[in-house]
Each structure stands twice: as structure tokens, then as C-alpha cells.
Amino acid sequence: MSTIQLLKKASQMVDELARIGQSTPAELAKVISEPRPTVYRIVAALEQAKLVRSAGDGRLELGTAILKLGDAAADALVDRAELHSQLRWVRGQLGMSAYFCVLRENGAVCLDQVEGSDVTLLDLAPGRTIPLHAGAASQALLASASAEFQAAVLQSGPYGRIASQTPLTAEALRKKIEQAAVRGWSVEDSEVTEGVASVGVPVFRRDGSLLGAVAVAGLRGSVLGHEAIARQTLDAAAQAITAFTAEDGANDARDTAGSEEPQGSEREAPRTPAVIAKASALMAALAEERIATSARLTELLEEPVSSVYRMLATLAEAGWVEQIGHRGAYRVGSKLVALSGEFSRRADIRRAAAPILRAIHEATGETTFLCIRRGTRAVCIDRIDGIRVNSRVLQLGESLPLHVGAAPRALLAFEGRESWEEYAAIAANTGEPWLRGRSRSEFYAELEEIKEHGFVLSDNQVTPGIAAVGAPIFNHRGEVAASLSVSGMREGLLAPPDGDPIAELVVRGARALSDYLGAPPFPAANDADVFRAIVDRASPA
Known part of the structure; x- marks a missing residue:
């Protein structure tokens, strides 16, 4: 062959x-x-x-x-860190899901998304492709594309129905494209997802060529009637993205020496x-x-x-x-x-974690948890009950605030300072005494200490007499994707009979799941000594 x-x-x-x-x-x-x-x-x-x-x-x-x-492909088009920062800013201004797409022959490919506060839009997840005949991002891109590209898309009609208002004919799509071209932005309602509306603005490179489109989407009631504010916010984000994006290939030399394939025998390959x-x-x-x-x-x-x-x-x-x-x-x-x-869509962290939860449970007899973040809370998505005591806190499907307990704090502590401050601002608006007499600087110092140790130890924080250990699970970008934890009576959890800290089992399990998600390698460390030193300070006398 x-x-x-x-x-x-x-x-x-x-x-x-x-x-x-x-x-x-x-x-x-x-x-x-x-x-x-x-x-x-x-x-x-x-x-x-x-x-x-x-x-x-x-x-x-x-x-x-x-x-x-996949990240490299996105990085070759735009600085992802800067892009993500802009999308977070848009979400902060509007509360809606913010996303960025690029135009390709088979659709508008989403490079990045920041989830809104009202609904999670799975069709807009990074890597997903939005059909070219539907959605504000697609129409913003088509309105700025070449006449040849537009003609090819229009000639491919009629189109398949995705939601109740999806354009189905070339004429219907042509009107949407022309309207977006005149306005300089686009708006749609229930074209991609029923009950969801979106607003999109094209983004250009500094040389004037089309880079992509930045858009927001949310429940139609939160979008329709607020298009002007959304457009102004997206225009500001588009200008910022243009400012930090180089011209296509501008920083790289062209192939001037023999761009045609050299002649050679296939037998050499x-x-x-x-x-x-x-x-x-x-x-x-x-x-x-x-x-x-x-x-x-x-x-x-x-x-x-x-x-x-x-x-x-x-x-x-x-x-x-x-x-x-x-x-x-x-x-x-x-x-x-x-x-x-x-x-990312098919990676099943729950399936991958099941044997690890069982193994830790069999080794300790304690309750084991797998949690993910949803907004400002940690949601339990899997759990195995303990054989001696069984905490009623954090049942399957239930949640805790991110500043409480082991698994929730493992989700928060390993994010950046910006996320801490955002969470603190939201928590302060609830009116609850969530800091328990501490200052924000003291709260941040606790998170810094957790981050330094690599795991969370919660002792008598949620339920009297109960302790818990939690560790973060990272994805391929080094971002926190989930957390693994164990809870039980503090005497047994902090001083197990065999002398091996349970924290060691939790962190090893979290690292195995991080490997499953493609996380970068962890630096070498003498974990056992660290675990014992920290746990000894909290162990019951």
C-alpha cells in the first residue's frame, strides 16, 4: 500500500x-x-x-x-486565550452564551464558547458545526463571504429543517443574508434550537479579510427586544478580537523555494x-x-x-x-x-470514573462522589454509598455551593483568580453569610493553599463529625473538568487503620481520570509525604 x-x-x-x-x-x-x-x-x-x-x-x-x-487548529486562526477572555466579557455584559465561529464549506465551526446563565446550548459547543443555512453566526459569516461562496450555498437549497423557523429555501436564506449585509449584523429566532434566539456580528482581520463571527444566544425572551444592546456589545468584542489577531499568515514566510511537489518515485516513500x-x-x-x-x-x-x-x-x-x-x-x-x-462530546467521565469510584470504595468502605460544576454549584453526577455511615448530603443529582465542602472547593480552587472573584461577587449578592466571618482575602488565601497542596481536606465543614477529601480532574487544557471526593467519619477518614492517607487514593484516582481527558502530565512530587503532613495536622487526637 x-x-x-x-x-x-x-x-x-x-x-x-x-x-x-x-x-x-x-x-x-x-x-x-x-x-x-x-x-x-x-x-x-x-x-x-x-x-x-x-x-x-x-x-x-x-x-x-x-x-x-484541535486546539492547535484554533490557535492558528486566533489567540484562544484572548478570544476566551472576550467571550467571558460578552457573557458578563449580557448573561447569554457567547461563542465564536469560523466559516468553512460544511458549516460554521465553533472554536470557543462560554456558557450563559440561563441555558446550556449543546449545539454551540466548541467543535460543533452549525449548518450554513441557519443561525445568526452563519448568516453573519455568509453576509461577509465572497459572492462565489454565497452562490454555492444558495444553489445547495432547499435545506433541511432544524427548528420551526429554519430557512428552507434559497430565496428565504437570500433575504436573511441581504438583511444581515445591510445591517452589518444578524438576528434569528428558533432557527437552530426551538425557543432560542441569537445575534451575530462578523469579525475581520486587520487586512480586511473575514476571520469569523462572534455571537450570543439565549432563551428568546432574553434576546429579542435587546438586539441593539447585544449588537453594541458584540461590536466591541469584534473590534478587540481584530486588534489581537494578525493577518492570515502575516508573521510567517511564504514557501518561495519550490512550492510545487518535487518529482520523485513513489517507491521512495x-x-x-x-x-x-x-x-x-x-x-x-x-x-x-x-x-x-x-x-x-x-x-x-x-x-x-x-x-x-x-x-x-x-x-x-x-x-x-x-x-x-x-x-x-x-x-x-x-x-x-x-x-x-x-x-469532548463523547468522552464519558461518569463511565470512566465508575471503576475508580468502586476501587476507592472497596479500599476504604467510605462514600465516594463524582461532581461537576454547574454555574455556582457542584452537582453530584455519581456516588457510591459508604458501608458504615452514609451522609445525606450531596445525593445523586443534588448540589452544594462551590465554597462548601471538599468536592465543590476542588472545582473552584483550581480555577484562576478571575473565577474566584466572579464567584465571590455572585455569592455576596445572595445575602447569605457565606464567608462565615472571613474576609475575601482570607477566602482567597484558603483557595491558594488548596491549589498548592493539590487536594482539599474538609473537616466538620458540612456535617458535624464528617470529613471529606476532594481532588480536581483536569481536561487537556489543564482546566478543571470535574472533582473526585470521599467522605466519612472524621476518625476513620483522617486516621485510616492501615496508615495510608485516603487523600492519596483520591488524588491518584483524579489523576487517572485527568489522563482519560488528555490532561498535561503532572509534575513529579513526593505525594505521600505531602498527604501525611497535611492530614496529620487535621487528624483527631
């Missing part, structure tokens, strides 16, 4: 896993029309590159490397899955560089220029890389944003 064919088959397998979630090698063999031995070799290479991984029971799923490549490892190294280099010429990639990989060109051409055909302009440099393709979104 040639290099091109091998990479094509590998990309088809990844696409299939993204489409259906999990599959066996036998099922993949049917999809790519190759014998099982070939599929097993490709799978081994993809597993080595962490592009796929075992899901148990002989099944495969997308691997965590997809997440890093590797014919084994080793080429997948080389293609993975190419993608990693491109992710690191953000934008790079083929000459630069040849230098980094120390591969023949002909091999690099063949890999780039094949990866570009598969959508894994994109060339910027004619004979231009390359970047990670926005398709990886969509693949990353599929990984």
Missing part, C-alpha cells in the same frame, strides 16, 4: 470513530475495505500517536492527541505504518509552529522534501491541514476542531 493510500485509510478510520464513537478493528476493516492484519497495523500506529485509544471490550475510540490538534508516525510528527510540528512553510517542516522533521510534500498533500485532502493561499504556508486544518469536539 502506498504512502498516500495508507494515510487516507488511517484518516478514514479516525473519521469513522468520530462519526460513531466506538468501533472494533473488524468493523473498521469493512469501512476502509482492507484486511484485518492491515487494520491492526494501522491501529497500532494510530495508538502510538495517541490518535486512537482502547475503549475496552476490544473497541476503539478517538485518542487524546485529537484534542491537542515508506510503505508501512511508519508513515503514520511521520505524519503524526508532522502534525505535531505544525501544531507547535501554528503556521509553517513546507521548507520549515522539512527542516524540523529531517525528512526528504518529496516525502513532506506527499504527506502534506494527502493530509490536506483529508482536511487535517490547510494551505493558506496559493502556494502558501500550512496550518492544522479546522476539521481537527470538529474532531476534537466529537471527542
Whole structure:
């Protein structure tokens, strides 16, 4: 099998896993029309590159490397940290979900989203693709796209219905695009999600080319009638995004030395899955560089220029890389944003945590919890009751404020200072004495100490006589995604008979789940000594 064919088959397998979630090698063999031995070799290479991984029971799923490549694809288009900061600002101003999309042939791809206070909009999650015929973001993008692109979209009608007000004909969509072009912004109601409205504004680079669209969405009652305020806020965010975004490829040299593929024999190319490892190294280099010429990639990989060109051409055909302009440099393709979104959507932290919760429960006999953040509260999404005592607090589906207990504080402490201050401002408006006589600076100092230790110890905070230990679970960006905790009678939890601190089990479990979500490696530390020193200070006499 040639290099091109091998990479094509590998990309088809990844696409299939993204489409259906999990599959066996036998099922993949049917999809790519190759014998099982070939599929097993490709799978081994993809597993080595962490592009796929075992899901148990002989099944495969997308691997965590997809997440890093998805972030790299977004980073090549816009500074994600700055973008996220702007989206948080928009959400703070309007209270609605704020999101940013880029235009692609198959739809408007969401690069980032900050959830609003009223409703979680799953269709707008990062990596998801909004159809081009529906939604404020799509219409804002189409209104600023080239006439050729608009014509192609209009010629593809009639369109499928998504919600009650989805434009179904080319004429209906044309009117929406023309209206958005005249206004300079767009508004829609119940086109993508029933009962949800959105407002979108195009975002341009400093050279005037279209970058994307920034938009807000929420329950129609909170959007309609407030379009003018939303547009003003989005205009300010769009200008800020333009200010920190470079021209497309402006900071990178063009490929001036031989942009056409060098002539060479296909026999020179590797014919084994080793080429997948080389293609993975190419993608990693491109992710690191953000934008790079083929000459630069040849230098980094120390591969023949002909091999690099063949890999780039094949990866570009598969959508894994994109060339910027004619004979231009390359970047990670926005398709990886969509693949990353599929990984995140299908990653089941509850399923992955189940055996870890059981193992800790069997080792300690205590109650184990898995929690996630929803707004200003920690929600229990899984729990195993203890065999000696069973706390009635934080039952399955119930929640606690983020400043109370072990699992909630593990969710809050490992976020940034900005999140702490935002939470403190919200908590102060409730009128409840949540600080319990402490100042905000003392509260922040407690969170800093938790962050330094790497876990939370709660002693008599929620229920008298009950102690708990909690640890954060991180995602591939190093952000807190969930928390794992154990609670029980303080005498047993703080001084277990075998002498091993339960905190050690909790942190190890949280780290295993962080690995499942693709979190960066944790720095080496003598955890056992840290656990014992902290727990000893709180242990009952």
C-alpha cells in the first residue's frame, strides 16, 4: 500500500470513530475495505500517536492527541486565550452564551464558547458545526463571504429543517443574508434550537479579510427586544478580537523555494505504518509552529522534501491541514476542531470514573462522589454509598455551593483568580453569610493553599463529625473538568487503620481520570509525604 493510500485509510478510520464513537478493528476493516492484519497495523500506529485509544471490550475510540490538534487548529486562526477572555466579557455584559465561529464549506465551526446563565446550548459547543443555512453566526459569516461562496450555498437549497423557523429555501436564506449585509449584523429566532434566539456580528482581520463571527444566544425572551444592546456589545468584542489577531499568515514566510511537489518515485516513500508516525510528527510540528512553510517542516522533521510534500498533500485532502493561499504556508486544518469536539462530546467521565469510584470504595468502605460544576454549584453526577455511615448530603443529582465542602472547593480552587472573584461577587449578592466571618482575602488565601497542596481536606465543614477529601480532574487544557471526593467519619477518614492517607487514593484516582481527558502530565512530587503532613495536622487526637 502506498504512502498516500495508507494515510487516507488511517484518516478514514479516525473519521469513522468520530462519526460513531466506538468501533472494533473488524468493523473498521469493512469501512476502509482492507484486511484485518492491515487494520491492526494501522491501529497500532494510530495508538502510538495517541490518535486512537482502547475503549475496552476490544473497541476503539478517538485518542487524546485529537484534542491537542484541535486546539492547535484554533490557535492558528486566533489567540484562544484572548478570544476566551472576550467571550467571558460578552457573557458578563449580557448573561447569554457567547461563542465564536469560523466559516468553512460544511458549516460554521465553533472554536470557543462560554456558557450563559440561563441555558446550556449543546449545539454551540466548541467543535460543533452549525449548518450554513441557519443561525445568526452563519448568516453573519455568509453576509461577509465572497459572492462565489454565497452562490454555492444558495444553489445547495432547499435545506433541511432544524427548528420551526429554519430557512428552507434559497430565496428565504437570500433575504436573511441581504438583511444581515445591510445591517452589518444578524438576528434569528428558533432557527437552530426551538425557543432560542441569537445575534451575530462578523469579525475581520486587520487586512480586511473575514476571520469569523462572534455571537450570543439565549432563551428568546432574553434576546429579542435587546438586539441593539447585544449588537453594541458584540461590536466591541469584534473590534478587540481584530486588534489581537494578525493577518492570515502575516508573521510567517511564504514557501518561495519550490512550492510545487518535487518529482520523485513513489517507491521512495515508506510503505508501512511508519508513515503514520511521520505524519503524526508532522502534525505535531505544525501544531507547535501554528503556521509553517513546507521548507520549515522539512527542516524540523529531517525528512526528504518529496516525502513532506506527499504527506502534506494527502493530509490536506483529508482536511487535517490547510494551505493558506496559493502556494502558501500550512496550518492544522479546522476539521481537527470538529474532531476534537466529537471527542469532548463523547468522552464519558461518569463511565470512566465508575471503576475508580468502586476501587476507592472497596479500599476504604467510605462514600465516594463524582461532581461537576454547574454555574455556582457542584452537582453530584455519581456516588457510591459508604458501608458504615452514609451522609445525606450531596445525593445523586443534588448540589452544594462551590465554597462548601471538599468536592465543590476542588472545582473552584483550581480555577484562576478571575473565577474566584466572579464567584465571590455572585455569592455576596445572595445575602447569605457565606464567608462565615472571613474576609475575601482570607477566602482567597484558603483557595491558594488548596491549589498548592493539590487536594482539599474538609473537616466538620458540612456535617458535624464528617470529613471529606476532594481532588480536581483536569481536561487537556489543564482546566478543571470535574472533582473526585470521599467522605466519612472524621476518625476513620483522617486516621485510616492501615496508615495510608485516603487523600492519596483520591488524588491518584483524579489523576487517572485527568489522563482519560488528555490532561498535561503532572509534575513529579513526593505525594505521600505531602498527604501525611497535611492530614496529620487535621487528624483527631
